[in-house]
Amino acid sequence: MQNPRLATEAGLNSYEIFRDFLIESEPFTQENGLLSGMRKPLRPALTKRYGEHLEALYTELTDREADELRALRRLGPDQPVPETVLRAAQALLGQQNGDLEPGARFLDLGGDSLTALSFSQLLKEIYRVDVPVDLVINPVNTLRRVADHIERALTSEHRRPTADSVHGPDATRLDVADLQLDAFLDARAIGRAERPAGPLPEARTVLLTGANGYLGRFLCLEWLERVAQRGGTLVCVVRGSSAETARARLEAAFDSGDPELMERYHELAARHLHVIAGDIGEPNLGLDDRTWQRLADTVDLIVHPAALVNHVLPYDQLFGPNVRGTAELIRLAVTSRIKQFTYLSTVAVVFGNESAADESADIRTACRTRGLEGDYADGYAASKWAGEVLLHEAHERFGLPVAVFRSNLILAHPRYRGRLNIPDVFTRLLLSLLATGIAPGSFYVRDTGDGSAHYDALPVDFTARAITSRHR
Incomplete structure (x- = not known):
C-alpha cells in the first residue's frame, strides 16, 4: 500500500490511495449509489459513506510512521547501520517490515529526489554525517551502498568538506571568502x-x-x-x-x-x-x-x-x-x-x-x-x-x-530522432503545445513586436x- 503522505504530495487523494480496499469491501455499483450513469465513482457518495473510515486509516498510518521515525532517531545510532538504513527507507516509503533488501535501490522503491531529501536528512540527524541526496538517488547505488557510506564516514579520521563546514550551519548567504581551495585540496597536492x-x-x-x-x-x-x-x-x-x-x-x-x-x-x-x-x-x-x-x-x-x-x-x-x-x-x-x-x-x-x-x-x-x-x-x-x-x-x-x-x-537535436531532454520543463512545455494545439498567454510574455515570441535557447x-x- 502506498504511503498516503507521499501519495498526497504526488497529487493523489485519499480515495485514490484506498480505491482497491474500497472495491474489495463493497463493489461500486449504480444500485448502491457509488457509480454514476457514466460508471464513474461519485465522490460525494464515497465521502459520505467512507470518509470517516478513510480519515481514521490515514491517521493510523501517519501515527505509525511518526512513531517509527521517533524510534529511529532515538535508537538508530545504537543499531547496526544497515538495519537502521533499511528501517528508515521502510518508514519513509511506506514499505511493510521485511519487504526491503539491502540490494534494493531507493528510486526503484518509488522514491524521488524529495523523498530522498527526507531520507538523507533523517540519516544525517541519526548519525551526524553528511548523506548526500545524490548518493541516495544514484542509479547504481543500493541501500547497502548508502550504509557503507555512513560506516566509512563514521570511522574516517578525515571528514570531507560539506556545505555546513564551509559556509556554517544553515547558512542563508554564501560568501566568496568561504570558498577557499585549501578546504578541499590536500596541502601536498597544492604544493x-x-x-x-x-x-x-x-x-x-x-x-x-x-x-x-x-x-x-x-x-x-x-x-x-x-x-x-x-x-x-x-x-x-x-x-x-x-x-x-x-x-x-x-x-x-x-x-x-x-x-x-x-x-x-x-x-x-x-x-x-x-x-x-x-x-x-x-x-x-x-x-x-x-x-x-x-x-x-x-x-x-x-x-x-x-x-x-x-x-x-x-x-x-x-x-x-x-x-x-x-x-x-x-x-x-x-x-x-x-x-x-x-x-x-x-x-x-x-x-x-x-x-x-x-x-x-x-x-x-x-x-x-x-x-x-x-x-x-x-x-x-x-x-x-x-x-x-x-x-x-x-x-x-x-x-x-x-x-x-x-x-x-x-533544445532538441534538429537531426537525430528521439534526442529530447525529457525531464526539461521547457521541453515538456513545447510537447504540451504540440499535443494540445493551444498556448497560454504567458507563453508570449516576451513578444518581439512582430507577433512572435522569443526564447533564449540553442539546439544541443x-x-x-x-x-x-x-x-x-
Whole structure:
C-alpha cells in the first residue's frame, strides 16, 4: 500500500490511495449509489459513506510512521547501520517490515529526489554525517551502498568538506571568502602544482564527465571526432559498478532509435573511447589510486558538464556533486602537470547581477555573495557559482587555463530522432503545445513586436560544437 503522505504530495487523494480496499469491501455499483450513469465513482457518495473510515486509516498510518521515525532517531545510532538504513527507507516509503533488501535501490522503491531529501536528512540527524541526496538517488547505488557510506564516514579520521563546514550551519548567504581551495585540496597536492612554463600541448587525451547526460552525450560525439583526427583518446567517467556496466550505460544514452546516430557513435567509440567507472561526488572520483595517477599523468584537457541538475533541492544537497566534485577535478587538473579545464555553468549565475555577466569579470569580485532565499533553483545556481569561484582561484594560484560556459535553455537535436531532454520543463512545455494545439498567454510574455515570441535557447548540437571548438 502506498504511503498516503507521499501519495498526497504526488497529487493523489485519499480515495485514490484506498480505491482497491474500497472495491474489495463493497463493489461500486449504480444500485448502491457509488457509480454514476457514466460508471464513474461519485465522490460525494464515497465521502459520505467512507470518509470517516478513510480519515481514521490515514491517521493510523501517519501515527505509525511518526512513531517509527521517533524510534529511529532515538535508537538508530545504537543499531547496526544497515538495519537502521533499511528501517528508515521502510518508514519513509511506506514499505511493510521485511519487504526491503539491502540490494534494493531507493528510486526503484518509488522514491524521488524529495523523498530522498527526507531520507538523507533523517540519516544525517541519526548519525551526524553528511548523506548526500545524490548518493541516495544514484542509479547504481543500493541501500547497502548508502550504509557503507555512513560506516566509512563514521570511522574516517578525515571528514570531507560539506556545505555546513564551509559556509556554517544553515547558512542563508554564501560568501566568496568561504570558498577557499585549501578546504578541499590536500596541502601536498597544492604544493606540487606548478604554473605551466609555456603553451599547453594539444588536447589529445580528453577527460569528459557527465557523458551520458543530455548535453554530455553530444560533447562526447564532438570530442570523439576531434580526438580521432589527432589519434587521441576520449576518457569518459560514468557511474557504474564496473567499466562494462558504465560503458553500457553510456551506450544506452545514445540508443534513441536513430540508426544513423548509433552508427556514428560506434564507429568513433571503437578506437578512441575509453570508459571508466567512477563518480565525481566520491574521493578520487571513485577511482583507485593507480587509475587516478594515470589520468593525472596523461590527460591534457578536462571537460566538466556533469552536475546534479535539480531545481528543487537546496544548496547543501547539491554541494557534494556540484561543488566538492568540481574541487576534486581541480585537484586532478593540477596534479602531475597543469591541464586545460572547461566548466559548464549556468546563466542563472548572473541573473540579477549585470556586472557578473561581463565575461572578463572575476566572479569573486563581481558577485561576492550569494543569497539562499528559497527562490526557484537558487540552490542549483549557487552550486554552479561556487564552482566558478573555485576555478577562478585555481587559475590565479596555479595558472590553470579555464573556460567557463554559462548555458541557457538547450533544445532538441534538429537531426537525430528521439534526442529530447525529457525531464526539461521547457521541453515538456513545447510537447504540451504540440499535443494540445493551444498556448497560454504567458507563453508570449516576451513578444518581439512582430507577433512572435522569443526564447533564449540553442539546439544541443550547436551548443556542443560551440564548447568544443574553443580548444585546439
